[in-house]
Amino acid sequence: MGLGALFLVAGIALVVVHLTQRDKDGYYTSSTKQVSSTGYAITAEGLHLGDLPSEASDVIGRLRVTATSSNGRALFVGIARQNAVNGYLAGVARSEVTDVSGSAVTYEAHAGGAPVGPPGREGFWQSDNSGSGRVTATWNVKEGNWTVVLMNSSAAPNVSAAVTVGAKTNLVLWVSLGVLLIGLIFGGAGGGMLWSSRSR
16 A cells, blocks of 8 residues: 555545534543542642634634532532642642543642632633533633632532543544545556656
8 A cells, every 4th residue: 555545545534524523512532530538629730721712612612511519518629820729728638630541530639628618619720510410611711821620519529420521523523634645646646656667
C-alpha cells in the first residue's frame, strides 16, 4: 500500500470516529470514574488552555462534567479560574486528582478544615450546577488556568460520585479532512509519476 493510500485510509478512519464515537449531543465522552474524598471537595486542577484565539472556540468547543451522587447527597459541580478556587479552598481539606489510569484515580490529599460556606453562594464560577441525582456543568472553553470542583451542595464532608467528562470538538473532523487531503495529494503525485514513467 502506497503512502497516499495509507493517508486516505487513516483519514477515512478518523471521519468514522467523528461520526460514530460521539453521543447524541455531539460529545466525546470518557468512561465513568468513581471518585471520593473524606474532605470537603474533589478538584482537578491545572487545566491550562493557553492564549486561545477566538477562532479556536469552534475547534476546542465545550467541556461537560457530569456527576451522579454515590451517597444520596446533593452535589455541586463547578468550573472556575484556578486562582479563584485556590482562594476559596485555601486551608480546606480536599482531594486533588493527580492521575487517572483505567478505573484507578490517584489523589493528593490536602489537610485543613471546612470551607467558609456552600460553593453555590460564590460568584466566581464560570459554569456551575447543583442538585440531587445527576448534575451536569457545561463550559465554553476559554484561555487561562481552570479547575473543576466537585463538592456536596451543603459543603459537608465526604464527597462521593460517579463522574464522566465529555468534550465537544471538531478537532477530529479537521484532522481527518487534513489527512484525507494529504492522501489525495500523495495519491495524485504518485499517479502522475507513474503515468510519466509509463509515457517515457
